[in-house]
Amino acid sequence: MNDQVTVAVRRLPHGESLELPQYATDGAAGMDVLAAEEVTIAPGARYAVATGLALAIPAGYEIQVRPRSGLALKHGITVPNTPGTIDSDYRGELKVILINHGTEPFAIARGDRVAQLVLAPVTQAVWNEVAELDDTARGAGGFGSTGGHARLG
Numbered sequence: 001m002n003d004q005v006t007v008a009v010r011r012l013p014h015g016e017s018l019e020l021p022q023y024a025t026d027g028a029a030g031m032d033v034l035a036a037e038e039v040t041i042a043p044g045a046r047y048a049v050a051t052g053l054a055l056a057i058p059a060g061y062e063i064q065v066r067p068r069s070g071l072a073l074k075h076g077i078t079v080p081n082t083p084g085t086i087d088s089d090y091r092g093e094l095k096v097i098l099i100n101h102g103t104e105p106f107a108i109a110r111g112d113r114v115a116q117l118v119l120a121p122v123t124q125a126v127w128n129e130v131a132e133l134d135d136t137a138r139g140a141g142g143f144g145s146t147g148g149h150a151r152l153g
C-alpha cells in the first residue's frame with residue numbers, strides 16, 4: 001500500500017444511497033465509479049453520465065477518469081476524452097463521458113460501474129521562453145519518422 005490522500009466528497013441528492021467509488025482489489029490503481037442515473041447510449045452516441053458526486057481534490061492532485069477495459073472490449077464503451085481530467089478546483093458534479101463504439105445500444109442502470117477514477121499528482125509547468133532550443137538526434141522528426149509499425153531490425 002502506497003501513500004493515501006484524503007479527498008473530500010459530497011453526495012448530491014441523486015447520488016444518495018449509492019456507494020462511493022471503491023478499489024475493487026488491494027492493488028487496484030482505479031476506483032470504480034457508479035452511474036447515478038439510468039440511460040441507454042445508442043451506437044455512435046456520447047453521453048455525460050451523472051455520478052451524483054462532487055469532490056474537493058487536494059491542490060497538487062487531479063483525478064483521471066479512465067475507461068474500464070471490460071466495457072471497452074465487450075461493448076465498445078469507452079471514454080472519448082480519456083483520461084478525463086477532474087481539476088482540484090472543480091466543485092461541480094463529476095460526470096463520466098462515455099461513447100458507444102459498439103453496434104448495439106448500451107443500457108446503463110443506476111449503480112452500474114461505468115468507469116474508473118485514478119488519483120494522480122500534478123506538476124504545473126512554468127514557461128522559459130527562449131530564442132533557440134537545444135539540438136537532439138530526433139530534431140523535428142515525429143509522427144512515424146522512425147518507421148511504421150513493423151518491428152525494428
Ligand SMILES: O=c1ccn([C@H]2C[C@H](O)[C@@H](COP(=O)(O)OP(=O)(O)OP(=O)(O)O)O2)c(=O)[nH]1
Pocket residue numbers: 065081084085086087088090093094095096097
Ligand atoms: O470527464 C470529465 C472531464 C471533466 N469534468 C469536469 C471536471 C473538470 O475539472 C471540468 C473541466 O474539465 P476540462 O478542463 O477537461 O474541460 P474544458 O472543456 O476544458 O472546460 P473548462 O473550460 O470548464 O475547463 O469538468 C468531468 O466531470 N468529467
